[in-house]
Amino acid sequence: MSLKTSPRIADWLTARDGRLVVHSGKVDIGQRISTALVQIAHEELGVPFSEIDVAPVRTDEAPDEGITSGSNSIEQSGHAVRMAAATLRARLVAWAADGIGGAAQDWTLRDGLLTHAATNRSLKIVEVMAQLDPDLPVDPKAIAAPVQDAFPGAAMRGLADMVAGRFDFIHDVDVPGMWHARVVRPPHAAARLRSVAPQVRADLEDEGARVLRDGSFLAVAGVSEWQTVKAALRLARACDWDAGAGLPETDVFAAFAPENARRLMVIDGTPQDIPVPEPLADPDHVARFERPYLMHGALGPSAALAVWSDDLLSIRSHSQGIYPLRDSIADSLGLRLDQVQITHQPGSGCYGHNGADDAAFEAALIATLMPGTPVLLKWTRDEEHAWEPYAPAMATDLAVTLSQGHQISALSAEVFSDTHRGRPRPGPDRAGAGRLLSNRLRATPVPPPPPLPNMNNHGGMHRNLEPVYAIADRRLVKNLMPGVVHRTSALRCLGATTNVFAYESMMDELALRAGESPLDYRRRHLDDARALSVLDALAERMRARPAPTGDGTGRGIAYAQYKNQMTRVGVCVDLAVDDLGQVHLHHVILVADAGRVVDRDGLCAQLEGGFLQGASWALYERVTWDRDGITSRDWDSYPVIRFDNIPDFDIRLLHVPGAPSVGAGEASPGPAIAAIANAIHDATGLRLRRMPFDADSILRQALAD
Template sequence: MTDILEKGGITRRTVLAGAGALVVSFSLLSRSLAQEATQPPAPEPPKLPGSLDENRFLDAWIRIDADGAITVFTGKAELGQGIRTALLQVAAEELDVEPGDIELVTADTGRTPDEGFTAGSQSMQNSGTAIRHAAAQVREILFAEAARRLAVASGELKAEGKAVIASDGRSVGYGELVSAQMLHIEARPQSSVKQPGTFRVMGKPMPRVDIPAKVTGGVAYVHDLRLEGMLHARVVRPPSPGARLANLDASGVEAMPGVVSVIRDGGFLAVVSEGEWQAVAAMRALATAARWEEVATLPEQADLPAVLQDLEREVGVVSESGSPDIGDGKTFEATFTRPYQIHGAIGPSCAVARIEGERLTVWSHTQGVYPDREAIAEMLGMPLEQVRVIHMEGSGCYGHNGADDAAADAALIAQKLPGRPVRVQWMREQEHAWEPYGPAMLVKVRASLGGDGRISGWNYDLWSNTHSTRPGGAGALLAARHKEQSFTPKTPELNISPSGNGDRNANPTYVLPNKRVLWHFLPDMPLRVSALRALGAYANVFAVESTMDELALAADADPVEFRLRHLEDPRARAVVELAAERFGWSNAAPPSGRGRGFGFARYKTLAAYLAVAVEAEVERETGRVRVVRAVSAIDSGEVVNPDGIRNQTEGGILQSISWTLYEAVTFDDTRITSIDWSSYPILRFASVPDSVEVHIIDRPGEPFLGTGEAAQGPVAAAVGNAIRNATGRRLYDLPFTRDRVRNAIGA
């Protein structure tokens, strides 16, 4: 052994030659392991604010060039919710510059941090918080460097015009202060963010930066993108979910004017042309030429509640406390249903893709550029680093609509026609028939009152599948499912989390010491489904708040007072009281044919608080319901742009009225039948309320809570409660169509 070590140590050959060397190697390894065992484990990195925790370097968020140009990066996408404006305000406040001094780059896998999906009203919570703290730290770095160069204390400096200025008038520009790698440092857990009393930009109204192009005909949406040499494509979808392409003679289509290519890959069919109208004409001809075999795969629509119960595979406990058994007190028991509903993008989905060399670039209205990149790369068999997805707004969103599928269509076609950009535009009937729907749901509630007039038992059962089947995974994309070498969607799994999914807001904010909330999970659905604004909160809050009104009636209590009786959170109480006050809530009998209704929820039970009161008129002869006015109060934490909060809440109220009174996907045993605006009606201008009020409770210094999805559930309940107040009849099945209202009141 000594000879081996003296002659040059252990080599691969000496180890293989004899057992002695092998023993030494094990001995050395054991010593190494023993040393490692005595060393303490490396400490966990400190938790950073918001999305900084996943993207920890300052220059991932903020860049300052030598000429003073400032760029701020966010992984979140502008979806019409005004997030670009609010994030500009946050960055400008902390950097001591004007919002117009900043270029904001939104979701782009080639430039911005990976912040997952823009969803769940979390953009301000995650990205806003990250940008705020990063900008505050960058400001401190600039001031420290300026103090060093000017030989003064940091306290003697101020910022103005993208420069740091000393009390004697000397100044240094931001660009001069920042060297190449100065901002490539890890963020700190705490920052000296500005305090509310010092704000110049935050907390004040600022015009939305995304609006001008939308109202002047500028390039506002991905639909408007035009690249040199761009081709136009249309996809021919199967006529029904279970259809299989049996035969195709495309020779006539290939000979049509302007047609560049007819593409078939398994059941995926597309036509590519030089001009857009040529593509539309060729698509229609190709659809006529295709022969499909169809099978009846859809259930009887009237039987949908029973179908949902039969599809149950697993039961999860969302919340349980005390003894929820129903006692001898007054009891309310009911079943509530929600149909499939669509996102209803006003502009059908669109995307553009181009392959140059080995690199693919896709412009898409996806809500998650990084997950979409992963799914597209998997579908095409491309290395992830060769795929770039850039977000561009689309004229319609509110969840996982057809945007990701359109991006996959464009990418698949572009791969077959490298060198030229390809624009894919969906048709209206494709959008309505093939986008992932908001899931149908079934809820059963059984609750009772105690002798003290409070809720003594609460049993809540919901039947739902997952409300998000977004990419990653190629199986989430229609094009990947229809290819010859097809991809299978991932099997959904029951996942109970604090923010909820199908169970979102199933656990009320009210104090209910005896309760049991169960999620009867459905892994499969008859129709393709995914995330629609508010996820399960829309149906769950509708059911919870309808039940609260019925229990208030049973307790002979005012509906607002009854809610306050079960609320301890002072912020929850504040929005309920403010909405009632500004509405002029009263128990006096309403005018004939009119009713008042109230609704409340804290979104996800951990985000924004919202209460709303509505007045509705009900025409007994026709069954028509119109919301006359709506008054809401919202607390979404510290206010950055009050106009943005007001816009989002007003929009949420109108959208919820539309869902609640009109919207439902219809189908027969084979096909979707609600494929246009006549078969899928939405709220029209003539039915918009006379007034919609949004009263904001600002919470300076409190965390951002998000706004965009707070109104949907409370408004649905308030409308239902108003109908109950006007007619004496409770409606349990959404939407409240004219026929259902007429049938309920016996007109």
């Protein structure tokens, strides 16, 4: 996709002020894609890291690469930059050989110079770039530079500034004449604003604040940030809300049933609208696995800067998809696309579609009501917890038939979930505008579009519904349950979280039933040599560290390949469960095959971070609500993993230089959850099938067993 929409070398690589500039439409959200792109450009062109910049990601300037999601950045942008750089390398050498002399192989690229070996004549690469045709196309089959293990890794971009407090997050923007803004939220999604006490509004305006209202969307802006925070609290107390029927107190897991759902068969990872065959007649093993609504829970609440000036709406946002967001905001406000410009500026880690896009639109909405004034809108912790689009609750029902020797002969898997696709992007029914939160509240609302099933290969809830194991007879069903309770969208891994948790728990149960080791039982259902290599390496590390033997201790393993085509991960977790039902993570072995490794340290960071996010979901996280609104509104009511439960890590990367580089950012959470569930079973005999495995759940299950 990336090279189709941006086919020229100059779309990806340019020279400016004597420096090489890398362009990408993918944004750095802490996954270190900008570091990896610099690494790739360095490997192909021999330009020192210190002479390479990464261009800001801005609409109309950056390649349109859609959304930074799905662990696709290294395969899309990384591949595009590598092919652009490899093409450029060949062109530079050809230019030198033709224009100056010598054979192509006599010219080398190193230290930013194009050098003729025999004569030692050198030219600066960025200067030669200026001599080339700016419309040169990227050769999508260009020969990449050979892998050299001695490549020094690029330092993580931004890190030196982060440790000194100098890294510019969106929250830190300060431009002349800037005002601060806060939104006053309804008690819950079903409530609408009846009125605002006129005296309070008048008092606030007398004190210099601006109160802005469009239907049930209400905001306040002021020069001082703290005064604006206080004004928002006063304004909130002055609101009269019609709470309507309140939030539905639905038991979502009970609602997940075929008769309530839009059903699609999943064949080779892709949904098809064909009749669903009958379930397995007499399965040998049946189990359901569930996860609650989860939040992204960024550490820094969402924020955006917007200014409406000279018929141009300029926005700075930490959105993962600036082009689709631009289109959605233009549609919302009746503007042409060229009247909206969005520049990416880092927020805190998002892990999917959080409040970033909504905040950008709300800042824009406020800015258009205050022409000429730059407005920095920040959400509060309470707003982020209560109003970001959640990851949908999910259930995966598994049933298998076993043949002689406990081999799985037939499998039925049914996954249930609301949509994972709530990002604002253009589509039927004004889908882009309708997915921006505050459009639902305006005087002329744009309602959310009815969710359509994601029909992409391994998209949405059916990501990793296709098992990695060799099972010939498969009945895989996707059940879309639109509008169960909350607004939902994409969270790291989409459906793979629950599906991998389900499969890898089941494999453990079946191994026990067969009286085999969990490793061996998986091995005999795998025919992928690279998967077996991962398990072999895992087994070797496990032998080096005997399983824990103390009271309440356990060991569990899991294996998965993200989307059945990206990074392969094997995990082994050692943990202990105490008498209070609390799980203490002790040690993690993680083996991964991500193909050709670009940024070794960054890859390890993604695998560790993914494991810990999975562990946090597994042990702690759950959105809660009642009729009157969301009740998990801070870090006490929505607990997450903290430093006091961080295990030691032993990470092994299987370097496969000949294989393409594949994304790893979402490869480890699913196996982390399953390995933890399996280790809890090993420690206690309890089989946890609903996340989170918190002390309450474990004690309740212990009593029930």
